[in-house]
Amino acid sequence: MRIHPAWRLYLGVVTLLVAPTASATWPRIGLGPEIAAFSTPVFVANAGDGSDRLFVVQQNGIIRIVRQGAINVVPFLDITDRVSCCGERGLLSVAFPPQYAAMGHFYVYYTNGNGNLIVARYRLTADADVADAASEQIVLAIDHPTFANHNGGQLAFGPNDGYLYVGTGDGGGGGDPSGNGQNFNVLLGKLLRLDVESGSPTYRIPPTNPFVGQPGFRDEIWAVGLRNPWRFAFDRGTGGLFIGDVGQNRYEEIDFQPAASGGGQNYGWNIMEGFHCYNTPSCATTGLTLPVTEYDHSQGDCAVIGGYVYRGTMFPGLQGIYLLADNCSGLIRALRQTLGGWQTAVILNAGFQITGMGEDEAGEIYVTDYTHGAIRHIVQRVCAGDCNDDGTVAVDEILGAATIALGDADVSACSAGDANHDRQITVDEIVRAVASALGGCP
Ligand SMILES: [Ca+2]
Numbered sequence: 001m002r003i004h005p006a007w008r009l010y011l012g013v014v015t016l017l018v019a020p021t022a023s024a025t026w027p028r029i030g031l032g033p034e035i036a037a038f039s040t041p042v043f044v045a046n047a048g049d050g051s052d053r054l055f056v057v058q059q060n061g062i063i064r065i066v067r068q069g070a071i072n073v074v075p076f077l078d079i080t081d082r083v084s085c086c087g088e089r090g091l092l093s094v095a096f097p098p099q100y101a102a103m104g105h106f107y108v109y110y111t112n113g114n115g116n117l118i119v120a121r122y123r124l125t126a127d128a129d130v131a132d133a134a135s136e137q138i139v140l141a142i143d144h145p146t147f148a149n150h151n152g153g154q155l156a157f158g159p160n161d162g163y164l165y166v167g168t169g170d171g172g173g174g175g176d177p178s179g180n181g182q183n184f185n186v187l188l189g190k191l192l193r194l195d196v197e198s199g200s201p202t203y204r205i206p207p208t209n210p211f212v213g214q215p216g217f218r219d220e221i222w223a224v225g226l227r228n229p230w231r232f233a234f235d236r237g238t239g240g241l242f243i244g245d246v247g248q249n250r251y252e253e254i255d256f257q258p259a260a261s262g263g264g265q266n267y268g269w270n271i272m273e274g275f276h277c278y279n280t281p282s283c284a285t286t287g288l289t290l291p292v293t294e295y296d297h298s299q300g301d302c303a304v305i306g307g308y309v310y311r312g313t314m315f316p317g318l319q320g321i322y323l324l325a326d327n328c329s330g331l332i333r334a335l336r337q338t339l340g341g342w343q344t345a346v347i348l349n350a351g352f353q354i355t356g357m358g359e360d361e362a363g364e365i366y367v368t369d370y371t372h373g374a375i376r377h378i379v380q381r382v383c384a385g386d387c388n389d390d391g392t393v394a395v396d397e398i399l400g401a402a403t404i405a406l407g408d409a410d411v412s413a414c415s416a417g418d419a420n421h422d423r424q425i426t427v428d429e430i431v432r433a434v435a436s437a438l439g440g441c442p
Pocket residue numbers: 225245253267268269272273274290291
């Protein structure tokens with residue numbers, strides 16, 4: 001629709017007077033409808049096979065398939081007979097190898113009846129929606145006899161090397177009484193890297209693992225000095241690795257290593273907790289890799305739940321942002337790297353206990369709601385006309401949208417004004433912006 005020349009002049013003058021100022025803000029997020037009826041959901045995964053299914057891991061030993069929002073009646077896998085649950089124990093994650101569609105097998109991480117840590121491989125039945133619980137091959141078993149907590153629990157395939165990464169906890173108790181984090185001869189308190197897809201029923205050591213052949217180091221180790229890396233994940237856009245390492249009593253941390261890393265990092269536990277010496281006024285920090293961010297427990301937080309970098313296409317405002325959560329507070333935080341360093345902020349209080357996140361094949365991120373037995377899609381809340389995404393539409397934003405409509409500015413200056421994403425702002429979209437200004441943002 002054409003805009004009358006007199007209005008063009010008026011809007012142009014006023015817009016010059018009150019041009020929107022750029023401000024570094026975070027996108028506003030919300031949660032999609034509950035996909036419910038799970039018991040003890042702790043993780044969400046996709047198979048990367050083009051089937052567009054979500055696999056929801058229940059801590060009690062069951063994996064369920066979600067297809068287009070509906071949950072399959074028959075479980076994908078039921079190994080409740082060999083899984084110990086719950087607290088920090090249970091069936092904790094699943095990982096599908098890069099060639100899953102051809103291979104028809106996958107990997108799970110669980111604690112068994114003795115509390116030991118198990119990485120196991122399972123095959124499909126003839127039905128692609130049902131795995132064979134009798135097909136178990138134990139890939140790796142790690143003794144974890146003393147304490148019930150700090151079992152780690154995450155599996156993920158490296159997007160660039162195809163190896164299986166395994167996050168183990170320090171063996172539990174408080175403060176790492178067994179000294180596993182800094183003991184390089186044990187597999188606890190580590191990130192491990194295994195070659196599980198080269199035909200061995202168990203695994204082979206990748207020859208490029210950082211400590212191969214070094215006396216005093218287990219060859220399986222990729223990184224050391226972790227306390228309880230309950231969740232870690234690769235950025236599918238860059239291959240970078242984000243580790244959420246649960247802290248002791250004071251600080252929760254996110255560790256990051258870029259894709260070019262050759263491994264071998266020492267993330268500091270139990271010398272340090274977050275950026276701080278643990279239990280001592282000073283400590284030797286040489287050779288330690290510090291986190292990129294930490295938060296304390298002053299807002300009701302207790303245990304970091306590492307998440308994912310958003311690489312989907314549905315919500316451009318989330319692009320490149322790493323989302324993480326806390327188990328106790330239900331707070332969801334955002335983290336991003338800028339030229340000036342890492343920035344973080346709380347961007348949502350989910351209001352329930354979060355145990356894990358996961359991506360679908362398109363890169364959309366889901367969070368597990370342990371309180372209500374559900375998973376929820378993390379969505380960006382876009383308010384028509386809210387150019388700076390601060391939750392309200394101001395007069396200058398309406399004028400800014402009008403300037404774009406007149407062709408005097410690029411639509412990128414206010415993508416929230418372009419409700420139908422056609423790279424133009426029309427009069428009806430300005431009307432919607434005015435409605436947001438008057439009636440409030442969703
Ligand atoms: Ca650390």
